[in-house]
Amino acid sequence: MSNLPGARRFIVRRAIDNSCMSHTAPVVITFAAGSSLERESDRRSDLPIYRNGPPGTFVRLGNTRISLPTDQIVSADEISGRVSVAFGGMRFTGVEEGRLTFVRERELHPEEQLSPARSFRMTLAPEWVASIHQDGRDVWPP
Secondary structure (H helix, E strand, O other): OOOOOOOEEEOOOOOOOOOOOHHHOOEEEEEOOOEEEEEOOOOOOOOOOOOOOOOOEEEEEOOEEEEEOHHHEEEEEEEOOEEEEEEOOEEEEEEEOOEEEEEEOOOOOOHHHOOOOOOOEEEEOHHHEEEEEEOOEEEEOO
């Protein structure tokens, strides 16, 4: 992930040990040109909210808003109209029914901080994605 001037960047730190894992993230997805990053703001409340999960993270590509599993993101960059997102506990499993498919392998946060409605599988249209790197290797496009 880059620290170039003008780049939008946010890092989600692991709740367990407060470390950033962007350099060791198992999966890094670089989205197609023209993509931008959106993150919902945290909604503060005077009432305790149990297992609501983190605010949403999205990639915008034209009129398409792509939802990402925020609790799995260890870093994200937006540079020159292209978004790259590193996921700490996801695995790319291949193309299924024409969609790039990823599964949640492990959690990065304690169970009580996660939404019970979280997804365990993420699918993306191939045209949304420029490249996928897994364990330091290019794995898509083939």
